[in-house]
Amino acid sequence: MPQVIIDGQSFEFEPGDLLLQFCLDRGIEIPHFCYHPALSVPANCRQCLVKAGLPARDRATGELVKDENGNPVVNYFPKLQTSCSLELSDGMAVHTQYDEELVAQAQADNLELMLINHPLDCPICDQAGECPLQIQAYKYGPEGSRFEFEKVHKPKRVQLGPNVILDAERCINCTRCTRFTTEVSKSHQLSIIGRGDTNYPMTAPGQVFDDPYSMNVCDLCPVGALTEDYFRFKARVWEMSSTPSVSDFGGKGINVDYWVRDNHILRITPRENLAVNEYWMPDAARLIYERYNENRPKGPTVGGNTSDWEAAYDEAANLLKSANGKVVFLGSAFATVEDNYLLVKLAAAVGADAPQYISRIQAGSGDDWLISDDPAPNTQGCERLGMSPADPVLLKAKLAGGDIEVLYVLEDDPIAAGVLSADDISGIKVILHHYHTTNETLAHADVALPAAMCVETVGTYVNEAGRAQRLRPAKMIRSMNRSLMMEAGVGQSRTDRHGTPFDRWFNEDHQIDCQPGWESLPAIAERLGSPMTYKNPAAIMAEIAESIPAFGGATHKAMDLLGVALEEVGEAV
Numbered sequence: 001m002p003q004v005i006i007d008g009q010s011f012e013f014e015p016g017d018l019l020l021q022f023c024l025d026r027g028i029e030i031p032h033f034c035y036h037p038a039l040s041v042p043a044n045c046r047q048c049l050v051k052a053g054l055p056a057r058d059r060a061t062g063e064l065v066k067d068e069n070g071n072p073v074v075n076y077f078p079k080l081q082t083s084c085s086l087e088l089s090d091g092m093a094v095h096t097q098y099d100e101e102l103v104a105q106a107q108a109d110n111l112e113l114m115l116i117n118h119p120l121d122c123p124i125c126d127q128a129g130e131c132p133l134q135i136q137a138y139k140y141g142p143e144g145s146r147f148e149f150e151k152v153h154k155p156k157r158v159q160l161g162p163n164v165i166l167d168a169e170r171c172i173n174c175t176r177c178t179r180f181t182t183e184v185s186k187s188h189q190l191s192i193i194g195r196g197d198t199n200y201p202m203t204a205p206g207q208v209f210d211d212p213y214s215m216n217v218c219d220l221c222p223v224g225a226l227t228e229d230y231f232r233f234k235a236r237v238w239e240m241s242s243t244p245s246v247s248d249f250g251g252k253g254i255n256v257d258y259w260v261r262d263n264h265i266l267r268i269t270p271r272e273n274l275a276v277n278e279y280w281m282p283d284a285a286r287l288i289y290e291r292y293n294e295n296r297p298k299g300p301t302v303g304g305n306t307s308d309w310e311a312a313y314d315e316a317a318n319l320l321k322s323a324n325g326k327v328v329f330l331g332s333a334f335a336t337v338e339d340n341y342l343l344v345k346l347a348a349a350v351g352a353d354a355p356q357y358i359s360r361i362q363a364g365s366g367d368d369w370l371i372s373d374d375p376a377p378n379t380q381g382c383e384r385l386g387m388s389p390a391d392p393v394l395l396k397a398k399l400a401g402g403d404i405e406v407l408y409v410l411e412d413d414p415i416a417a418g419v420l421s422a423d424d425i426s427g428i429k430v431i432l433h434h435y436h437t438t439n440e441t442l443a444h445a446d447v448a449l450p451a452a453m454c455v456e457t458v459g460t461y462v463n464e465a466g467r468a469q470r471l472r473p474a475k476m477i478r479s480m481n482r483s484l485m486m487e488a489g490v491g492q493s494r495t496d497r498h499g500t501p502f503d504r505w506f507n508e509d510h511q512i513d514c515q516p517g518w519e520s521l522p523a524i525a526e527r528l529g530s531p532m533t534y535k536n537p538a539a540i541m542a543e544i545a546e547s548i549p550a551f552g553g554a555t556h557k558a559m560d561l562l563g564v565a566l567e568e569v570g571e572a573v
């Protein structure tokens with residue numbers, strides 16, 4: 001294989017590799033701004049400069065020319081090269097800022113030039129703490145500024161669209177944002193206007209930046225020029241913990257990071273998974289963050305009255321016992337595979353029919369990219385457990401037949417879904433696991449059990465492409481237990497790692513009094529004399545992966561951060 005020598009170390013490469021990405025993949029940091037692996041390479045920020053050259057060859061023989069020590073002689077390019085656009089070739093010698101003073105000086109000079117007109121407003125800039133310009137200026141830039149003149153002024157606080165705000169003075173003209181709308185979202189809504197040091201990105205006159213993927217430019221922007229309207233000035237990045245998990249926004253299974261302060265989800269950003277969402281997510285999937293914080297229940301109820309958990313479980317078990325199998329179980333495309341699996345077992349334990357689930361798929365409502373026709377995240381998980389979608393007509397007829405005494409609903413809302421009406425369930429006892437006080441079935445529940453949402457539990461979703469992906473708890477719940485604490489992420493929640501109950505932002509109400517299904521379902525099963533003894537959700541999933549071929553290989557360990565494509569694993573098994 002061809003070889004390149006970087007700072008004296010030899011590496012093999014594939015023809016076509018570009019130097020900057022090659023270095024980044026091997027942990028060799030080279031400062032850069034305009035380069036992004038999913039965008040074209042304009043090489044316009046000039047930050048990634050390196051010294052590079054090719055081995056000298058004898059013109060007559062084509063043989064390598066060697067010095068007196070037998071080492072190849074290198075003909076260096078007369079100017080420093082942008083590593084983002086430099087294609088590797090055999091024998092190329094490269095010197096980065098780590099072993100070449102000239103390169104380090106050029107990078108520092110470039111940063112000084114960039115900072116000439118950049119406002120030094122880091123203390124009030126939302127990007128501070130996660131700003132590539134701030135970080136790289138600190139690591140590679142000059143100490144202080146020699147610029148003693150008035151900086152160029154440009155528009156500030158420009159509302160480009162409903163979700164994105166521009167501070168043009170902070171822009172370093174990397175063009176990542178404009179390339180995103182041209183090459184990725186293809187809305188073509190942003191372009192650079194003006195010339196020289198007065199240019200900045202803008203929409204066409206009269207046009208609103210309403211690209212449904214607009215907030216991805218805020219992630220791409222290497223400075224604080226583009227910020228998300230909903231998150232501006234909500235929290236500093238170092239005050240929050242972030243947890244890698246999966247979004248419950250529809251069937252695509254978008255990989256995300258949940259950002260938490262004082263146990264509230266404040267921001268959701270995309271997490272790289274090239275097999276699912278690459279680097280992107282739709283704006284709508286970010287703007288759902290309030291659903292994890294707002295309208296959450298304050299503990300279980302029995303007969304509409306506040307209860308403790310033990311009494312609620314007792315009552316649920318009593319209702320199931322006295323129904324003698326005359327129970328309709330509804331699973332949920334919003335609940336995890338593990339919780340639905342336990343529901344299947346609970347239905348079998350009381351002698352009822354296998355659970356069905358409520359399908360939310362609306363053909364044509366998606367966008368053929370990251371907005372799915374299915375607003376629920378785990379329809380595939382239900383299907384692979386053998387559940388079928390409930391037919392509202394048959395379901396209503398079954399309840400009307402007078403033979404059903406209890407309706408058991410796991411983490412769904414059949415009335416809001418239009419599958420059942422209040423009349424359909426009058427005269428029938430209802431046991432409901434629910435996320436929100438706005439659940440329309442809640443008013444009819446005899447036993448209501450607040451359920452942990454995807455940001456509070458451990459479990460598995462299977463996306464519409466058949467990829468099993470693992471949820472991690474991003475925030476704490478009132479009854480935090482060891483299984484939840486052991487999961488990555490939650491141990492860093494703001495009230496846990498850095499905070500104390502005496503911090504002024506601490507609010508006990510932000511810890512919801514709810515239970516994950518893998519806690520509440522076994523608690524009920526135990527009262528029915530059918531114990532489900534699992535150490536943790538990983539053990540439940542291990543049993544599922546072992547016993548159900550459609551989940552072959554999908555253990556929590558195998559899923560890790562990027563998930564498992566089930567069909568492929570299934571074939572291998």
Ligand code: SF4
Pocket residue numbers: 170171172173174175176177178201217220221222223225226
């Ligand atoms: S606004 Fe940000 S992403 Fe867009 S060109 Fe300027 S620095 Fe780059």
Ligand code: FES
Pocket residue numbers: 031032033034035042043044045046047048049082083084085
């Ligand atoms: S990253 Fe290479 S020129 Fe900008």
